[in-house]
Amino acid sequence: MKALWYRLLGCAGIALALAVLAGCHALPRTYNDPNLNEPATIERLFASDYWSRLEAPPLTEKGYRKIAITEFSVEFATHKVLLAGAAPASRVDWTLYTPIGLIRAMFGIGRRLTEFDNELVETLPAQMYEDFVAQLEDSSYTVLPKTYVGGAPAVREYRTENSHDSSWLRYFNPVGTDTGRVAVTKTHPIEGLKVVIGAMDGLAEDVDLKVKRQVRADVVVRARFRVGIHKGVAAVESGSIVFVTADEVHGYLQSHRSLVSATPVVNEDAGGFMPFVGTTYVVDTKKFKAAMKQLFPTYLTLARRPESEGKSEADSE
Numbered sequence: 370m371k372a373l374w375y376r377l378l379g380c381a382g383i384a385l386a387l388a389v390l391a392g393c394h395a396l397p398r399t400y401n402d403p404n405l406n407e408p409a410t411i412e413r414l415f416a417s418d419y420w421s422r423l424e425a426p427p428l429t430e431k432g433y434r435k436i437a438i439t440e441f442s443v444e445f446a447t448h449k450v451l452l453a454g455a456a457p458a459s460r461v462d463w464t465l466y467t468p469i470g471l472i473r474a475m476f477g478i479g480r481r482l483t484e485f486d487n488e489l490v491e492t493l494p495a496q497m498y499e500d501f502v503a504q505l506e507d508s509s510y511t512v513l514p515k516t517y518v519g520g521a522p523a524v525r526e527y528r529t530e531n532s533h534d535s536s537w538l539r540y541f542n543p544v545g546t547d548t549g550r551v552a553v554t555k556t557h558p559i560e561g562l563k564v565v566i567g568a569m570d571g572l573a574e575d576v577d578l579k580v581k582r583q584v585r586a587d588v589v590v591r592a593r594f595r596v597g598i599h600k601g602v603a604a605v606e607s608g609s610i611v612f613v614t615a616d617e618v619h620g621y622l623q624s625h626r627s628l629v630s631a632t633p634v635v636n637e638d639a640g641g642f643m644p645f646v647g648t649t650y651v652v653d654t655k656k657f658k659a660a661m662k663q664l665f666p667t668y669l670t671l672a673r674r675p676e677s678e679g680k681s682e683a684d685s686e
Contacts (some may be wrong), residue, residue, distance in 0.1 A: 399628070399629050399631050418626060419624055419625060419626045419668075419671040420622050420623065420671060421622070421623055421625060422620065422621075423620050423621055424619065424621075425611075425620030425621055433587045433588050433615055434509070434587055435513065435585070435588070436511065436513065436587065436588045436590055437513045437518045437521075437584050437589045437590070438512060438513075438562070438590045438591070438592065439519075439527070439562065439565065439576075439580055439590070440563070440565040440593065441497075441498045441558065441593075442533075442557060442564050442592070443490075443493055443494045443497060443595075443596055444554045444555070444596070444609075445485050445554060445556070445557065445595075446483065446597030447485070447553050447554065447555055448482055448483070448540075448551075448552040448553035449480075449481040449548065449552060449597065450462065450480055450549060450552055451549045451550075461543050461544060462543045463543060465543045465550075466543070475645065476644060476645060477643065477644060477645050477646045477647035478647075480647025481598070481647060481648050481650065482646070482647055482648070482649045482650070483597060483598045483649075483650045483652060484651045485654075485657075486652070486654055488654055489654040489657060489658065490557050491557070492658070493596070493657075493658060493661065494558060495559055495560065496658060496661065496662070497661065497665050498559045500662070500665050500666050500669070501592065501665075503666075504669050513584055513586060515559070515562055516561060518580065519561055519562060521579075521580050521583040522583060523576055523579035523583055524580060526568055526570065526576045526579065527565045527567070527576050528565070528567040528568055528569055529564060529565055530563060530564045530566060531564070532556060532557045532558070533555070533556040533566060534553075534555055534556075535553055535554040535555070535556075539553065540552045546606065546607040546608060547607055548599040548606055548607070548627050548629075551597070551608065554595070564593075574612070574619040577589040577591070577619065578614060581614060581615075589614040589615075590611060590612065590614075591611070591612040592611045592612070593611075595607070598634070598635060599629050601634070601650065602629045602632065602634060603629065603630040603661060604627045604629045604630070605628050605664050605665055607625050607626055607627045609623070609668075610622070610623045611623075622672055628664050628668050628671070629664070630663065630664055632656075632660075634656040634657045635650045635651060635652055635656075636651040636652070639651040
């Protein structure tokens, strides 16, 4: 028996050492952080920290003004796992594959389950879509009506679902975010569009180009934003992604940090910890949607391309 415990402790020690070597994410920032009051400050200090850009064409280039959105979905994180101690922000959860990790999972330790009601799942994408479009239009972009875009023949070449549940394989992914390791998600699109999971033939970006030509847009965008609960407060989460196609260039913006609300958005009279199950959060729909009204516009601002980025020395003189 003693030998078994030594073995378990040894495995736990190795897992902890690996997690330390892998490093940690910075903790989530609250939307009312004083440093996030001015858009210019956001872009200068935090844009590159929150979002990375991989070949995504900058929309500020001349001629990129008419936008077609072929997907706008919200990914609800319904099951997370936090590491022991101070490790919700650890990059890798190596305890997942150790005996001590199995014991923790068996007793529900570190497991966080979130219950979103149907009303929230159905209505939040529309609210976030309105904020998304409003920011684009405030920046002098024209967003084509989704009914017009959805009528393009090429849209039928996407491989789509009305809603999308994450694969069971995600549960065994040890990579964490700044709000924990996301194990289960459910993705729901805005009414009139669907969740794009690929293409019937070829790649989804090939379909993007076809849609772009058919609706005469300058840019095609497919956006998916992850939301969830972190310690009882609302979060727009790391892992959100925006695919952008313009001309013959395709790329994406992906977020690496989360932004959280300042006040709780869960029903304190429901849920709680239960052995073998974990901690359950029951979301208050009204509070969560109000928090997103504050969080999401700021999160979008963090994705904007700083004006100085990509300019040549001659341009800046």
